[in-house]
Amino acid sequence: MIIANDPLFADPFGLPEVGVVLLKVVVAFVFLLVAVMFNIWFLRKVISDMQNRIGPNLAGPWGILVTLADGVKLFFKEDLIPEKSHRFVFKLAPYLSLIPAFLVFAIVPVGGDFNRTDDRPDGFISIFGHDTLLQVADPPVGVLFFLAMSSLAIYGVMLAGWGSGSKYPLLGSVRASAQMVSYEAALGLSVASVVLVSGTLSMHEMVLTQAGPGFNSFLPNWNIIVTGFVPFFIFMVAGTAELNHPPFDLVEAEQELVGGFHTEYSSIRFALFYLAEFMNQITMGAIIVTLFLGGPAGPALFVPKGWWVGVFWFFFKLMLFLFAFVWLRATLPRLRYDQLMDLGWKLLIPVSLAWFLVLAGIQIGRDRGWSSIEVGTFAVGFGVVCMLCGAVLMMALRSARLQRLTDLEEERAERSESERTSNEGTYRG
Amino acid sequence: MAEFTDYIKGFAVTFKKLFEERVTGDYRGGMAKPGQPDEKRPKVERLHGRHVLNRYEDGMEKCIGCELCAGVCPAKCIHVRGADNDPDNPTSPGERFGYVYEINYLRCIHCDLCVEACPTQAITETKLFEFSFTNRDDAIYTRDELLVGDDGKPQQLPWEDWREGEDELTSGWMRATSPSGDHRYEGVVQWSGELGYGVRAPELGQSADVGDTGADAGTSGGGDG
Numbered sequence: 001m002i003i004a005n006d007p008l009f010a011d012p013f014g015l016p017e018v019g020v021v022l023l024k025v026v027v028a029f030v031f032l033l034v035a036v037m038f039n040i041w042f043l044r045k046v047i048s049d050m051q052n053r054i055g056p057n058l059a060g061p062w063g064i065l066v067t068l069a070d071g072v073k074l075f076f077k078e079d080l081i082p083e084k085s086h087r088f089v090f091k092l093a094p095y096l097s098l099i100p101a102f103l104v105f106a107i108v109p110v111g112g113d114f115n116r117t118d119d120r121p122d123g124f125i126s127i128f129g130h131d132t133l134l135q136v137a138d139p140p141v142g143v144l145f146f147l148a149m150s151s152l153a154i155y156g157v158m159l160a161g162w163g164s165g166s167k168y169p170l171l172g173s174v175r176a177s178a179q180m181v182s183y184e185a186a187l188g189l190s191v192a193s194v195v196l197v198s199g200t201l202s203m204h205e206m207v208l209t210q211a212g213p214g215f216n217s218f219l220p221n222w223n224i225i226v227t228g229f230v231p232f233f234i235f236m237v238a239g240t241a242e243l244n245h246p247p248f249d250l251v252e253a254e255q256e257l258v259g260g261f262h263t264e265y266s267s268i269r270f271a272l273f274y275l276a277e278f279m280n281q282i283t284m285g286a287i288i289v290t291l292f293l294g295g296p297a298g299p300a301l302f303v304p305k306g307w308w309v310g311v312f313w314f315f316f317k318l319m320l321f322l323f324a325f326v327w328l329r330a331t332l333p334r335l336r337y338d339q340l341m342d343l344g345w346k347l348l349i350p351v352s353l354a355w356f357l358v359l360a361g362i363q364i365g366r367d368r369g370w371s372s373i374e375v376g377t378f379a380v381g382f383g384v385v386c387m388l389c390g391a392v393l394m395m396a397l398r399s400a401r402l403q404r405l406t407d408l409e410e411e412r413a414e415r416s417e418s419e420r421t422s423n424e425g426t427y428r429g
Numbered sequence: 430m431a432e433f434t435d436y437i438k439g440f441a442v443t444f445k446k447l448f449e450e451r452v453t454g455d456y457r458g459g460m461a462k463p464g465q466p467d468e469k470r471p472k473v474e475r476l477h478g479r480h481v482l483n484r485y486e487d488g489m490e491k492c493i494g495c496e497l498c499a500g501v502c503p504a505k506c507i508h509v510r511g512a513d514n515d516p517d518n519p520t521s522p523g524e525r526f527g528y529v530y531e532i533n534y535l536r537c538i539h540c541d542l543c544v545e546a547c548p549t550q551a552i553t554e555t556k557l558f559e560f561s562f563t564n565r566d567d568a569i570y571t572r573d574e575l576l577v578g579d580d581g582k583p584q585q586l587p588w589e590d591w592r593e594g595e596d597e598l599t600s601g602w603m604r605a606t607s608p609s610g611d612h613r614y615e616g617v618v619q620w621s622g623e624l625g626y627g628v629r630a631p632e633l634g635q636s637a638d639v640g641d642t643g644a645d646a647g648t649s650g651g652g653d654g
Binding site: 046049054331 | 446447449
């Protein structure tokens with residue numbers, strides 16, 4: 001049962017319910033397309049502001065229709081398929097990257113009242129008298145579905161590069177798959193921390209656990225605080241890398257790879273990639289909001305009630321992340337490939353793994369009924385041990401490197417010495 | 430730790446830019462609806478734009494059809510053919526005049542070598558570069574289009590974006606390449622007058638006397654000697 005949590009399906013399931021489901025699907029679909037349109041405009045406008053430019057301002061008020069103009073232009077461009085390409089794969093690839101982007105959004109709760117005072121359950125809204133969730137589907141495996149879809153999206157990029165039959169796209173897609181695979185681990189581990197804390201995989205229940213007042217009944221009960229910020233930052237970095245978004249846009253590094261995997265694409269097929277890229281940004285932002293910032297559940301201090309409050313909070317938080325993505329793009333230079341791999345494998349994965357262990361330890365302590373002092377001591381002790389281990393490891397690496405360097409120096413000195421003597425020998429001879 | 434604070438500093442820099450003044454202007458290429466802003470950025474002195482063919486103050490054309498401009502053109506974009514003047518009704522003073530004069534702006538690189546080569550200052554450049562065409566034929570400017578009008582002002586063709594007062598900014602480099610071959614102005618004007626404008630004054634950078642910074646005149650003079 002993929003949609004089990006929705007009260008819509010608790011009652012006898014008939015035509016009206018199908019109508020409600022269809023309505024939700026259509027609304028989500030249209031919303032995403034329009035949101036991508038505005039997201040691209042938003043990106044271009046904010047990034048031009050950050051570069052002291054005016055930016056697009058001709059199509060519509062404040063240039064708001066610039067994406068539409070771009071889309072219409074792309075639609076009427078010639079659709080080229082390279083001679084050496086694998087035609088079927090070449091045509092398939094854009095859809096493979098677009099569809100997962102759409103599907104991920106289906107599991108994101110976008111609204112609902114999470115501070116109800118009456119006895120009806122939290123987070124439901126009523127459409128034509130039918131109680132339902134304000135999300136297209138709420139599979140019990142929600143988060144895993146997200147991970148699966150973001151892994152599937154790699155295929156779009158990879159097949160696009162391979163199917164183009166050209167070297168730069170291939171290099172781009174090789175980089176893409178390596179990057180996405182290595183950051184998926186850190187992404188998964190930080191998601192695991194969230195899952196551990198909230199004790200559920202369903203996105204809706206995750207929002208439920210984050211609703212209401214948290215620590216000291218002042219701070220919100222959001223996972224960003226409950227998991228201690230570190231998984232949030234790791235998810236943010238790994239998610240940016242997963243999106244191939246600057247500073248991790250090695251996949252389409254223009255200076256090195258022309259356009260990376262979409263070099264050979266033109267016309268509407270290119271538009272699909274473009275659409276998928278920015279749609280992924282929105283869905284990644286939405287996932288971050290849901291996992292770490294309580295999704296539609298606002299801070300408990302917020303007074304008004306109603307389903308729109310949840311919608312407001314969701315979009316408010318989503319906008320913050322979309323702005324953050326643009327800010328990253330405007331500020332950070334692209335990483336080198338080895339830096340990218342270093343960051344992923346040597347920093348993010350160990351840190352997220354260690355943090356996951358700490359959280360697991362605390363969780364076990366709670367289950368066993370330890371006092372908070374004991375838990376705190378454990379956490380601090382574990383942290384100290386981790387840091388000591390890290391320090392020892394770093395020292396070992398550094399001394400090994402120093403040793404290598406001195407060895408190299410000696411070797412060089414010896415070689416030049418021997419060369420000189422041998423040269424002298426030849427002169428004498 | 431220093432690295433980390435540097436990162437934060439970078440973010441602060443880009444965020445501050447949000448509230449700074451914009452360096453780009455609101456240019457709409459002369460297609461603005463009423464009420465919309467449409468500003469050009471001020472152009473630098475001696476910018477090379479599209480050419481004009483000048484006339485003397487009495488209305489005679491300066492071009493004598495010598496083809497030196499066509500010969501010097503590195504992009505081979507100028508096509509000139511001279512013809513003998515009608516003795517009763519001459520087009521230019523002297524024997525010959527430019528009968529055919531065409532410049533292909535799909536090839537022109539605006540190097541101004543034609544302007545330097547011209548012995549009569551017939552061809553000079555305006556500062557206009559805001560012109561575009563939708564077919565290749567329009568890119569070839571003929572004599573009729575290049576020649577200044579009866580008021581001595583450059584013709585404003587439909588696909589060009591002229592603004593108020595921009596026609597004043599023509600023929601700057603001409604005075605720097607006066608017929609003596611010396612760009613220095615030595616108290617004697619060595620260039621001829623123009624229809625509509627008369628004899629133009631020496632321009633900035635041509636002499637130490639005329640509102641010039643000594644360093645500029647010194648270096649350029651030395652280089653030329």
